[in-house]
Amino acid sequence: MGAAKSKRVPRAVREQQMLDAAVRTFARRGYRAASMDEIAEGAGVSKPLVYLYLNSKEELFSRVIRRESAALVAAVTAAVEPGAAADRQLWSGLKGFFAHTAERPDGWAVLHQQARTQGEPFAVEVAAMRAEIVRFVTVLIGAAAKEAGCDGELADREVAGLAHALVGAAESLAEWANARTADGTSAFGVSGERERPTAKETAATLMNFVWAGLGRLMAGERWAPGG
Template identity: 85%
Template sequence: MGAVKSKRVPRAVREQQMLDAAVRTFARRGYRAASMDEIAEVAGVSKPLVYLYLNSKEELFSAVIRREAAALVTAVTAAVEPRAAADRQLWSGLRGFFAHTAEHPDGWAVLHQQARTHGEPFAREVAAMRAEIVSFVTDLIGVAAKEAGCAGELAEREVAGLAHALVGAAESLAEWANVRTDEGPSGEHVRPTAKDAAATMMNFAWAGLGRMTTGERWTPDGPTGPADPPGAYG
């Protein structure tokens, strides 16, 4: 009897294996230092096969960014409780964001560290992902303002600025949470949970937004000083 042939791996499965290996290698070695030889070795395939499937190191890196960005956006939007109040929607979205970045630290490192520092077209791919998340958060803040009855008082530019600030703060907090360890009750080192990180973000951002929706505004002259005229900051 002839030797039993090994089962052929479908192209889509093989490609995902290569992307998994590339994520790990790019995150830990950096884009410049990562080699196609190393990626092929981690994936358990030959280097010519990697080139056959993904053409070049640049295209492989772009494919990694697109996959990891899509996965992050999907995780955030899927975590949101669609019929909940605006604050609950934002809370659940943030929890999904922090859970995903904690569960996929290599993918987050590629998006947050590697892709942004190597120019076009990599930075553009990340910018597109970020714009999608910012738009999502902008809508949630707009809903919150409407629920509080002050939709007209929070100008469109102000809502957009708040969304950008919130997303930027969440990105920084995820970076911090993924490297920080605290000592647990038994002396073990533990990282902040996604729930804890989301609560920190909500206490930082939502409390301030809540004050804004009731008409409170900080001014350089203090609470007893005159309010700035419209456009004073523009």
């Protein structure tokens, strides 16, 4: 049935359906255990057609990584208001990030959990995307320090460290907020933590935390080991 149906669908559309099925399968099974049979079935096509269009499992995985990376960067970029104050840019970027990862939890799982550790050439593509986001956040924190008139207070290396901390915090929160049990249902509601937080709530938790911390750092306040 799948093979007959596939003849009427343009190749570009069919390829996106294959990539959609591949994202689901890679996210749930992992790259190594994912089978081309399951991906073909998920896309409603024959396995030979998947090979004809996308060549190999490696190439399919590369295409998935590139598509999901581009979608994530596009979502964050579109969310940010260029020219706004640094805090507003950070807030809108965080909202865009958490909204996108909540909408596409499988894409996020492939980028965050699968692609980074499958060696070359996959890890390099995700590392390049992550480095781009870290650079963007570094610039925002630097700009915020400048707006607050205290760019001397925060050394460059500390700004770079804070950007890495913020990106890691966002990744960990996205993983937590989208946690799923083995049967594919939400991990919230079974673990006693009640409902899954919304993307905006998650963004607000992190933004409050980050901005309050940066505000004090820029004011020259430091935590000191007390009695």
